[in-house]
Amino acid sequence: MNRIMKIWLAGLMLTIAACGKKDSPVVTPPVVTPPTPTDNFPGPTYADNYTFMASWESRANWNLANVHDPSVEKCGDYYYMYQTDASYGNAHAGKGHFFYRRSKDLVTWEFGGPVMLAAPAWVKDSLNNKRARMNPALPPIANPNFGYWAPYIKKIGTKYRLYYSIVCTDPIVGTSTDLSWTERAFIGMAETDDLATNTWVDKGMVVCSEPDGIRTYNRTGANDWSGYFKFNAIDPSVAVTPTGEHWLIYGSWHTGIAAVKLNNSTGKPDKLENINDYGIRIAGRGNINTNRWQALEGAEIVYNAATGYYYLFFAYDELSVAYNTRVCRSRNIAGPYEGIDGANVTNGAECFPILTHPYKFNGHPGWVGISHCSIFQNPDSKEWFYASQGRLPPNVPGINASNAVMMGHVRQIKWTSDGWPVVMPQRYAAVPDSVLKASDFIGTWEVIPMTYQYQTMQVAGTCSFFANNTVSGAIIGTWSYDAGSKTLTINGQPYLVAEAWDWEAAKRKRTLTFAGFSTPKTTLWGKKI
Numbered sequence: 435m436n437r438i439m440k441i442w443l444a445g446l447m448l449t450i451a452a453c454g455k456k457d458s459p460v461v462t463p464p465v466v467t468p469p470t471p472t473d474n475f476p477g478p479t480y481a482d483n484y485t486f487m488a489s490w491e492s493r494a495n496w497n498l499a500n501v502h503d504p505s506v507e508k509c510g511d512y513y514y515m516y517q518t519d520a521s522y523g524n525a526h527a528g529k530g531h532f533f534y535r536r537s538k539d540l541v542t543w544e545f546g547g548p549v550m551l552a553a554p555a556w557v558k559d560s561l562n563n564k565r566a567r568m569n570p571a572l573p574p575i576a577n578p579n580f581g582y583w584a585p586y587i588k589k590i591g592t593k594y595r596l597y598y599s600i601v602c603t604d605p606i607v608g609t610s611t612d613l614s615w616t617e618r619a620f621i622g623m624a625e626t627d628d629l630a631t632n633t634w635v636d637k638g639m640v641v642c643s644e645p646d647g648i649r650t651y652n653r654t655g656a657n658d659w660s661g662y663f664k665f666n667a668i669d670p671s672v673a674v675t676p677t678g679e680h681w682l683i684y685g686s687w688h689t690g691i692a693a694v695k696l697n698n699s700t701g702k703p704d705k706l707e708n709i710n711d712y713g714i715r716i717a718g719r720g721n722i723n724t725n726r727w728q729a730l731e732g733a734e735i736v737y738n739a740a741t742g743y744y745y746l747f748f749a750y751d752e753l754s755v756a757y758n759t760r761v762c763r764s765r766n767i768a769g770p771y772e773g774i775d776g777a778n779v780t781n782g783a784e785c786f787p788i789l790t791h792p793y794k795f796n797g798h799p800g801w802v803g804i805s806h807c808s809i810f811q812n813p814d815s816k817e818w819f820y821a822s823q824g825r826l827p828p829n830v831p832g833i834n835a836s837n838a839v840m841m842g843h844v845r846q847i848k849w850t851s852d853g854w855p856v857v858m859p860q861r862y863a864a865v866p867d868s869v870l871k872a873s874d875f876i877g878t879w880e881v882i883p884m885t886y887q888y889q890t891m892q893v894a895g896t897c898s899f900f901a902n903n904t905v906s907g908a909i910i911g912t913w914s915y916d917a918g919s920k921t922l923t924i925n926g927q928p929y930l931v932a933e934a935w936d937w938e939a940a941k942r943k944r945t946l947t948f949a950g951f952s953t954p955k956t957t958l959w960g961k962k963i
Contacts, residue, residue: 733747881961
């Protein structure tokens with residue numbers, strides 16, 4: 435990846451770019467034997483530090499290694515996961531774009547390969563057609579540089595549609611050292627009848643980044659991040675309403691998150707004749723009338739029939755460390771969307787609750803950059819899941835460019851009684867359920883509040899649950915457990931419980947976890963140790 439891309443995203447891709455530099459060779463650390471599972475449950479044993487098998491030749495062993503911006507859909511017996519072009523040391527370079535893998539159980543994944551080997555011809559044609567019609571007209575770019583980001587997979591009727599982002603990273607005018615915005619981004623779409631075939635029919639452009647005339651393509655200085663395009667045409671997702679309407683959700687930083695209605699048959703807008711045809715803003719951050727550089731992206735809307743709400747999930751902040759996941763909801767797909775505190779996120783209010791945040795349980799370096807999620811359901815059990823990447827923090831001893839280690843995370847989502855999702859603390863491992871009783875909760879726990887701190891990991895504190903239903907340590911007060919609803923109550927606040935796999939333990943093992951809201955804005959995670 436080149437310097438223009440780094441400028442265009444205000445440093446969001448610094449770590450990925452650093453991994454690909456020829457003067458930064460990957461130093462292979464000693465092979466670390468992963469923890470051994472106990473309690474007779476054969477849980478996952480693959481190591482979080484996968485640098486010893488990060489090469490392309492080892493891709494058959496990657497499992498969830500080298501995952502970024504995943505999108506998940508089920509086809510037949512398998513879940514398929516598609517992703518942004520990213521890997522440790524750029525091991526994927528020259529091997530194609532929009533790689534996928536598949537799994538029957540959401541735990542063990544097999545690597546598939548690329549969806550496409552090169553950008554479809556329409557991308558360059560559309561780019562230069564747009565340049566020729568600018569005022570003044572600009573010459574064509576003979577050999578554009580492209581980035582391939584954030585595919586989204588969705589079953590529509592009998593077809594599977596893959597919406598994808600291809601970004602031209604060349605400057606609009608001049609060179610990479612000139613103060614010019616980089617060229618536009620494009621969202622395209624391809625279809626297949628069966629994901630197992632990996633045979634796609636490309637359907638061309640859906641939308642692109644389009645200027646609205648408020649800013650010029652020349653920046654006023656290195657700190658000018660005002661944004662030339664109205665909506666940044668990356669990070670697509672699609673929502674289908676109960677009445678059958680299809681909506682494209684997209685956008686990253688430039689003026690917020692957009693929603694545009696699609697033609698169900700084509701999967702595209704009916705027209706793109708003026709800037710209003712590119713959609714309406716459904717979420718912003720800060721003063722949406724003056725701030726065109728808003729740190730939110732990776733949006734997806736899901737409809738939960740059990741609550742009657744549309745839920746808008748998206749990422750806040752830069753992706754290397756600070757990435758965190760927020761959610762808001764609305765009765766209408768076009769908004770307005772409100773946070774758990776009732777604030778209007780469509781009008782720029784800070785969005786709460788925080789569902790994921792950089793964090794660290796004891797015995798592990800911790801995870802940062804946890805967002806740009808995929809929200810999906812098991813079509814049989816109707817269980818909800820959250821998938822994203824997690825990055826190791828910078829400067830982990832013994833791991834070169836540790837922040838470029840990107841492991842796919844799949845987690846359960848549970849829903850509170852008042853209709854808000856919580857993401858569970860431990861990655862999904864298909865731990866079988868058992869009959870829990872109150873005495874199972876007695877012991878030592880680690881707890882982490884998802885309190886917002888920019889580029890700062892929240893570190894676990896320790897507390898003890900006692901047989902007399904008191905708790906002391908990082909939490910002080912009382913607790914109780916209701917087996918019927920699998921609800922743990924601490925100091926009057928309800929928390930949802932899941933049996934889980936302790937990924938951080940010296941010997942991985944079964945454990946108990948909980949998640950819920952300690953305050954209306956703060957998610958609290960707990961793990962028994």
